[in-house]
Amino acid sequence: MRNIKLTIEYDGSRYQGWTRLGKDESGNTISNKITEVLRKMTDEYSIDLYCGCRTEVGVHAYAQIANFKTESDMDIQEIKHYLNRYLPMDIAIIDVEEVPERFHAQLNTSSKTYVYRMTIDDVPSVFDRKYTFHCYKIPDKHLMQQAAAELVGKHDFRNFSTAKKTKSTEREIYEIEVYGDIEEMQILIRADDFLHNMARLIVGTLLDIGLGTRPKEDIPAIFSGTKNASAPCDPKGLYLQEISY
Structure with a gap:
């Protein structure tokens, strides 16, 4: 499995934050929009996307960090171009990097x-x-x-x-x-x-x-x-x- 790190910029105005779980669960979130495209790109439904910081409703990001694991053999530039082609224009992938297997966007933050x-x-x-x-x-x-x-x-x-x-x-x-x-x-x-x-x-x-x-x-x-x-x-x-x- 490859471990892919994303640097993401987004306008949070129309979203229910990075993710929305529990009784207020919503599909209109940043993570859900990205995950939908990743599943289409890799044809892997079980993809999990982890982020460095869960932003709240209406909050923006200059440089959110996230990672996911995949068996896809697409190269880094192909992943970047595919995501930016199919994501809404208020979410942009500004960098894609292959990282060591142990890297976790949420657990490794300082x-x-x-x-x-x-x-x-x-x-x-x-x-x-x-x-x-x-x-x-x-x-x-x-x-x-x-x-x-x-x-x-x-x-x-x-x-x-x-x-x-x-x-x-x-x-x-x-x-x-x-x-x-x-x-x-x-x-x-x-x-x-x-x-x-x-x-x-x-x-x-x-x-x-x-x-x-x-x-x-x-x-x-x-x-x-x-x-x-x-x-x-x-x-x-x-x-x-x-x-x-």
Whole structure:
């Protein structure tokens, strides 16, 4: 069996995330669209596609990583061209690589990085409105950076997640950067892993602090459970930027 690694770029606007299982199970997912084409390409119905990070509903990816095993003898370029020919135009395979048998896109990750993009102006841009969150007021970047510093390190992030059943809710955030100018700001979060909705709840809380609707001192209170995190940010501005191995 060959082990094939894919680097995938996608616009998550019209999909139910990377995958949707359980009572909300849906076929309208990124993984399902790719798997359907892989089965057609290889004539192997039992193909399993593993990803580095399960993005949520409406979230995009600059570089999602996935792998699958196949007995097909198609060369790398043929696989890339076939997938891009038959996939919807909002999903693109930007790289295909044959990797060692033991490589697993989900189990071998060392870090995952999300970036959140927001524009600031009196009038939202007609061209950016689908892929950035719009702020009418300039968030206080300094306050957001101070609050972000409280999140860096190893913590129990159960109160920054909507996961109902998780064995462990301890994660480690390696860095959070808040940068930009008066026209566009970005929040970058790099961690060993993310709980369900963790990135969106962190961004939503930092935005509320930057906009002055809650104090930066709320971060320890959210960890302790005496206060709740803010509502999750709008997913259209969130991108999976990188997965490291």
